[in-house]
Amino acid sequence: MKYYWIRIFDFKTDEELKDNTDIDVWEARRGTLLDEYYLRGEKMTRDEAKEIVKDRSGVSRFAKPRKAGGVYALIMESTEFFYNRFMIDVNTFCFNCHKPIKGKMKDFPSLTADNGVKYHFCSYDCRRSVQNKINPYSEGEFQEREDYERNGGVYGYIYHIYNRITNMHYIGQTVYMPFFRWQEHVKSGLKGNITDLTFETITEVRVKSQEYLNNIEAWWIQKYIHDYGRENVMNITVPKLTMEDLIKEFDRQVIGQLEFGNKKIKDE
Known part of the structure; x- marks a missing residue:
């Protein structure tokens, strides 16, 4: 059996980011995570996995774009352990x-x-x-590692709360360290009892734009509604944003740059 780990990112070029973020910090990353899942097949090849990703996610590029921004996917070989953990x-x-x-x-x-x-x-x-x-003499449970890295250059975070008892999901955003937002949710009790909740940081956003942070949050809300059903997502407000919107925005920018470049050549 072959296993593949799929991760989809929104990438910005240095030119696009020069006024919005620390380019060196962003370049050390792969972009903003938009989706993540696993595939498996008895004799699935990487090319077959690419075709499945194209149909499922509408993404046609599969390598980190060095010269052009936009949405792209990474396909990495994985194992049964990780497939079962995240998909079963x-x-x-x-x-x-x-x-x-x-x-x-x-x-x-x-x-x-x-x-x-x-x-x-x-x-x-x-x-x-x-x-x-x-083992009554054990030293106790090891400390779980946090899902995010405390690096500079992060504008905001998208996080996920899951209530194991009610099987309900909540997607949120914060421009502060995620554990502060988690503490606020725990104190309010609106998402459930702390013993019933799990909390994870889904992705870091490195573009200094509240609008972009809102768009990424909207994308993840739509993804959870698609994956788990509207009745299992706690978010009251559901922004409208899809993978197609992100890809169209990229295409619009590229076409605009091409038209500007052609006009410049004609003028010269």
Whole structure:
């Protein structure tokens, strides 16, 4: 079985970014993440994976554009472990407290027994409880690494909150460090009890533009509605923005540059 990790980005050239961000910081990155998923097939080739990405995401470029901005995709070989973690759904009960569990495997902590059987938990507290019963002298659960890097040049973040009990998703944005926004959500309690929630930073936005940050947030809201259904997304306001909008905006800019270039040549 072959596995592929697909990541789709919106890339800006130095010329496009010169007034909006630190070019050196942006160039060290791949752009703004728009989508991420996995593919698998018994004998799937990279070319076959590209065709699937074209049909699914409407993207036709598959290498980092060095001279032109726009939407492009990266295709990387992956493994069954990561495919299952991010793509497989679980529908079971917490091994510790027996609460129902339903959702993506990545959103629920787990333990794997010596016989290879994996047991899922509704929260890290439940997993810790079982770990302590197995080994009461353990030093406790290791600290989870944060999903974002504290680098300079980041204008804002898009984050995702998931309620494991209600199976509801929420997409938000912030121009501050994401954990501050997470604390605000926890204090308000509007998204659910903290023990039922997971929080992750989806992508960093390095363009110094509130409009661009709004557009990227709109894209991710639309993606979650498409993937999980409108009834499972908590966002009340749903901005209208699609992958086609982003690609059309890129095409419009390129056509405008070509027309300007041709006019300049004729004038000369």
